[in-house]
Amino acid sequence: MPSHRFTLRALACLTATGLSGVALLGLGAAPASATTNRSAIVSAAVGQIGDNGCSPNSYYGSCSQEWCADFARWAWSQGGVDVSALGATVTTFVNYGDNNGTWHDPGSYTPQPGDAMIFGGSGYPTKASGGAHVGLVVSVSGSTITEIGGNQSGTVSEITGTAAYIESQLEGGYNFLGYVSPVGAIPAGFNVTAHAQQSGSTVNLTSTVTANGYVNYVNYVITGPGGYNQTFRAGGGPTNPNTTGYAYAWNTSGLASGTYSIQPVANETDGANHTYAATTVQVSSGMARLVSGDFLNNGRIDIAGIDANNNLKLYTNDGTGHLSDSGVYMLGNTGLWAGFKQITAGDFLNNGRIDIAGIDANNNLKLYTNDGTGHLSDSGIYMLGNTGLWGGFKQIVAGDFLNNGRIDIAGIDANNNLKLYTNDGTGHLSDSGVYMLGNTGLWAGFKQITAGDFLNNGRIDIAGIDANNNLKLYTNDGTGHLSDSGVYMLGNTGLWGGFRSVVAGNYLGDGRISVAGIDANNNLKLYTNDGTGHLSDSGIYMLGNTGLWAGFGS
Helix, strand or coil: CCCCCCCCHHHHHHHHHHCCCCCCCCCCCCCCCCCCCHHHHHHHHHCCCCCCCCCCCCCCCHHHCCCHHHHHHHHHHHCCCCCCCCCCCHHHHHHHHHHHCCEECCCCCCCCCCCEEEECECCECCCCCCCCEEEEEEEEECCEEEEEEEEECCEEEEEEECHHHHHHHHHCCCCEEEEECCCCCCCCCCCEEEEEEEECCEEEEEEEECCCCCEEEEEEEEEEHHHEEEEEEECCCCCCCCCEEEEEEEECCCCCCEEEEEEEEEEECCCCEEECCCEEEEECCCCCCEEEECCCCCCCCEEEEECCCCCEEEECECCCCCECCCCEECCCCCCCCCCCCEEEEECCCCCCCCEEEEECCCCCEEEECECCCCCECCCCEECCCCCCHHHHCCEEEEECCCCCCCCEEEEECCCCCEEEECECCCCCECCCCEECCCCCCCCCCCCEEEEECCCCCCCCEEEEECCCCCEEEECECCCCCECCCCEECCCCCCCCCCCCEEEEECCCCCCCCEEEEECCCCCEEEECECCCCCECCCCEECCCCCCHHHHCCC
């Protein structure tokens, strides 16, 4: 037996049978609890480094016997472990592991702080023989372990290395036998996975755990654009492993658009906070800035929008309502569109090309012309002066509302009236708008509007999501005046509540103006028109259901 160990193996065996039930003087044991605090085990053990088992402290009578098992048993007790089945011999730890299903063979298990390490030695070389020495895991880094044990060179001391190396330092040329975990400790491989599900401006946060009973609560640490850093606590775990729990409804209203990181930090039954892998979510601060038109002049209606980086990207239509899976920049990737509140599209110059107009950061309406290939001019021109006239406008749409071959612009103004500004054919608008449906503030509750020939009668109508989250159609009489009561395009069930944008176009090439919109899950869905202004009751995905459009917002 190596010289740094006491040579009282026989006495140790005697104490196992003769003294295991006797209360011996020494350091007190912490009361056993239903859960185990690994960090408390380690802290207690480390705090005894240098002690010789007699002075200043002893552990269950360790001064009179080989005391490695006494020390490990005492340290476990400080972490709340029920140690009533443990005695003064290493064998009791081996039996504890077998009886409780917490024995782990080396090589197939990643040890955890607080685990017991069982070493073979002279006279006790195998697990079946009971083992020669027991220590505790302090920390683990890859295959490197820091071990602490009692009666190592006569004191409480630490050794760092692989399990085999620690074995060689303690017992010479014998085999390391395995690990024993305390009952109630966080199991090896335990994991918490966070999930984020968007519903409008609310992101529903939940977590799944790989085993129940080990998490007190989960803190969601959320960081994002502009230095955003908030922590939200959620209790209420799942009833079964790998099911969702720890729910928190995160309100993203008013937050900057962009990518947010959500990191779950679980307060666990070992008394410590444990950090797990983060997930991400795209947050949009408001209604999406989306337009549609035949930007490539190929007879297909594409969709363009301002993305999370404030660039205008074009997604081309294959003619069946499905879009290309990667957008192309229409005017560079410099974030030019950051200040734009609303955009719309139309052939404002009457040259057969679909241009884009938008309300900029100074509340002026600017026109960016299309070269016919989907690329825009690099400097916009004012469509109605630079006096900030459009400051109060909530929505704008474009269309030939007067049926004269010119694309005009209509918008909901600060008083919630819909006003029409006519185009002179060169992209310049009349300096005073006319009411399209009175000046009673009818449009106050409308979240989005779009325009198109929904009835296939040659007149450009307006449809919008009203205060009750229904899509209503207001028909044009051909002179720019609308019917005074809208008709439901897809029932009055509030289906459109989560939609952040709607645009209209002949996406299927069938001569009918359908409606597309970004839904509550940030997917772009197409609702087809039957030719009478009524839409199909289930939308189809135009570019998958991966939530791609989350960053498209105002």
